[in-house]
Amino acid sequence: MPRSGPASPRVDGYDRTAASRILARLAFPGLFGPGGPVGAEFLGGEREIGYRLAPLMPGPGSHLTASQQGYLTSFMRPCPESLVISATHRVTWHDSDGIPNVAHCGPSSLGPVVPIAARETTLALWRALAADAALADRIARLDDGDLAVLEATTTDIEPLEIFRIGVEATARTLVQHAYLAGQTPYGTPAAFARGLRDSGIFAVVARTWYWELQASTFRRGMIPVSFAPGPGTSVRYPAETVAMLRAMKEATIAEAHAVMSRAVTEEKLTVTEAVQKYYHDLDQIAKQYALLPDGEQPRCLAVMTHPVGGQRFSVQPGVIDTYVETFARLLGLVRITLLPGLPEEEITDPEERTFHIPDMNCRHCRATITALLESMQAPVAEIDLVTKRVVAGFRTVAARERAFDAIRDAGYTVVPPR
Numbered sequence: 001m002p003r004s005g006p007a008s009p010r011v012d013g014y015d016r017t018a019a020s021r022i023l024a025r026l027a028f029p030g031l032f033g034p035g036g037p038v039g040a041e042f043l044g045g046e047r048e049i050g051y052r053l054a055p056l057m058p059g060p061g062s063h064l065t066a067s068q069q070g071y072l073t074s075f076m077r078p079c080p081e082s083l084v085i086s087a088t089h090r091v092t093w094h095d096s097d098g099i100p101n102v103a104h105c106g107p108s109s110l111g112p113v114v115p116i117a118a119r120e121t122t123l124a125l126w127r128a129l130a131a132d133a134a135l136a137d138r139i140a141r142l143d144d145g146d147l148a149v150l151e152a153t154t155t156d157i158e159p160l161e162i163f164r165i166g167v168e169a170t171a172r173t174l175v176q177h178a179y180l181a182g183q184t185p186y187g188t189p190a191a192f193a194r195g196l197r198d199s200g201i202f203a204v205v206a207r208t209w210y211w212e213l214q215a216s217t218f219r220r221g222m223i224p225v226s227f228a229p230g231p232g233t234s235v236r237y238p239a240e241t242v243a244m245l246r247a248m249k250e251a252t253i254a255e256a257h258a259v260m261s262r263a264v265t266e267e268k269l270t271v272t273e274a275v276q277k278y279y280h281d282l283d284q285i286a287k288q289y290a291l292l293p294d295g296e297q298p299r300c301l302a303v304m305t306h307p308v309g310g311q312r313f314s315v316q317p318g319v320i321d322t323y324v325e326t327f328a329r330l331l332g333l334v335r336i337t338l339l340p341g342l343p344e345e346e347i348t349d350p351e352e353r354t355f356h357i358p359d360m361n362c363r364h365c366r367a368t369i370t371a372l373l374e375s376m377q378a379p380v381a382e383i384d385l386v387t388k389r390v391v392a393g394f395r396t397v398a399a400r401e402r403a404f405d406a407i408r409d410a411g412y413t414v415v416p417p418r
Helices: 016-027 066-075 113-130 133-140 144-153 159-183 189-199 201-208 213-220 239-265 271-281 316-331 363-375 397-409
Strands: 047-055 089-094 100-105 306-308 311-313 334-338 354-356 380-383 389-392
Touching: 016 133, 016 144, 016 159, 016 306, 047 113, 066 213, 066 363, 089 113, 089 397, 100 113, 100 159, 100 397, 113 159, 113 189, 113 316, 113 334, 133 159, 159 189, 159 201, 159 213, 159 316, 189 201, 189 316, 201 239, 201 316, 213 397, 239 271, 363 380, 363 389, 363 397
Parallel strands: 047 334
Antiparallel strands: 047 089, 089 100, 306 311, 354 389, 380 389
16 A cells, blocks of 8 residues: 655664564574474463453443543544454453463453463463573674664564564464454364464464554454454455554554654654654654655564575564464463452542552543543542642442553553552
8 A cells, every 4th residue: 555645764774674684593493493382391380370350341332441442543543443342351360470460351252261371371482582592692692783773673672572572462462363253163262372373363463463553452452353254264354354454554654754754854853862752752653663664564573584594484483383382282281260359348548549650641641541530430539740649539449450450451550559
């Protein structure tokens, strides 16, 4: 699809093909070996994980929550609400490393086992990456030119962190598409994961979704796609889905280019200063899109193919195979149990209604958080952008924790009362 609008500013070292080639060279012949599950030493033994469920509450006249509607309106143009499917429940739990997690499940019948087992799979693959001495040695041998390309081109500059984020993006793809499992012939979590892999859905996400769309919609329990039957038992995105993803990507690229062009012409900023302001400080653009040369289509670094070791190689296929088979293996090791609901204990101490949001920094943030809290029947008594302090009329401990989860879903950090 042709793109119009202001030309993209250039920055020394920005080169997506070169960055992809560096990562392929580091990953060859495969980050995790031949494509089965990682070793038992990374999987861990049998474990029980308790979780809690809370229903998502759609806004008036919509099937989406207030947070979902706000994100759709602000960042998913021109996607209509009708093309977005919402999860039905928020899932909270502590993983086997003791880290608190929030994800979503439903409306399919696969349930919370998918996000919980996906998180355990991510942890297992992260352990395997950290223990790979050969990978660490290859990373240590990168020269200054390689490091300069990664710094100019990528969001996460350290190669090991780039691979870790790639594993996490794989988990998000699996969890989000599980909302749609009822549109597929796959009746179990393992069959669903393998069906997505064999249908090529992981690669389609990497090629068609724009940066930030996956992470931001994941936090809110929404997905702007649907499935149609493919050959045999495979599934695919229908043409309407593909066209809308392309339109959203083009709109995002055009907006990023417009912001950067205005910054370097009207504001007289250097490209580096503009990236610092609008990417790092204000989080209004993706650096990768803002610096993308005119006429060049964005390509996922893990999907590009390069000649390495006498053969054509790309990073993603082996990662997907290992992720899916590790996930299937962990389903037999992880037992999940529904925990009792949070206590409906009444809050009487005013300090228990006070908390902080460190990354609340503008009037838009204040309006978003106020609207979210009031939609959950927690009237805001105070919200201060300087101290980051919020006081809200929570009636019970359970109501407060549900509100905190909703604020986290909207992309903010919550520091609870001590």
